[in-house]
Amino acid sequence: MTDRNIEIEAAAFRRLVKHLQERTDVQNIDMMNLSGFCRNCLSRWLREAADDLGDSIDQDTAKERVYGMPYGEWKDKYQTEATPEQLAAMKEGPQH
Secondary structure, X not given: OOHHHHHHHHHHHHHHHHHHHHOOOOOHHHXXXXXXXXXXXXXXXXXXXXXXXXXXXXXXXXXXXXXXXXXXXXXXXXXXXXXXXXXXXXXXXOOO
16 A cells, blocks of 8 residues: 555545534434444544554543544533434444
């Protein structure tokens, strides 16, 4: 992979993260039910990528990078209670 490809992929990743930070109306459970991943998965992948490259990012820092704020603050501001339908779909849907 060339340095240019890495730059392009990094730019796409930053755009995805920015999009998810702006779409606070989209709940993680809905993302999980539709796609099998959510913001928490993305933050875990970020931490794992750092580990794979010999760097270190703790999970709280990774979540803050993905959410654009501390995770607890995001939950307090934007997370809603899951509906019975969302929970049922989660049990039946794709797993991450």
